[in-house]
Amino acid sequence: MKLRRRTFLAAAGCLAGGIGLSTMAGRAHATPAELSVALKKVTGGATLRPGRVTLEIPPLVENGNSVPLSVVVESPMTTVNHVRAIHVFAEKNPLPNVISIYLGPRSGRARIATRVRLADTQKVLAVAEMSDGSFWSDSRDVTVTLAACTEAVI
């Protein structure tokens, strides 16, 4: 790929603009409070237990615009015992919700893969909602070198 001056300046402006405009925009990052509100909406205040969930995401990401991730949950996926939903959250994105996937016994196994945006180096959290009403979680720290440009100057 030919890196033109204009392209480079746009990318540089994207990074610099992110800092400058974040105050203007007023919400560059979700706050921990927003994350807990989003979490509570999902769990209804139930406690998150560690385990049963495996979140796979690269520990070091070069481009936050497209980060592959997968979530696997240990579950027999039967009518009486299955994963009802998988939710992914990112604490430092402008909005904490990343994706919610609703599955059931017809899924056969509880594994999903997708691609997400990460606005900053941060902790990514995966939560599994079981058919018995319990919630399990896993989290991973991800270092992002080029953040997803949420405040881009294009």
Add this chain to the structure above:
Amino acid sequence: MTTVSARIQVPATARRGEIIEINTLVRHPMETGFRRTQLGERIPRNIITRFICTYNGVEILSADYHPATAANPLLTFSTVATESGTLEFRWTGDNGFSFTETAKIVVA
């Protein structure tokens, strides 16, 4: 506006009871609504908000997408091959976006 297209990978045949993997990818910019132009104007949000997969008319999986979903949303999931028929994939979102794709499967 670019033409909408999707890529679906579903095995053409499967044994009854087999767990099959499904790959879905739809072309969409997933504009977050947080970006601005050079003049400082906010680029309006334009994302897919919902995805539903049905198997012979019965919903087997759905998803809520947010601005944090990367452009050209990709989703890999699985289902149990229960019977021959049609899988339907539907994405809906901002500005009245709606796109449907189908795939056939033969279950022996």
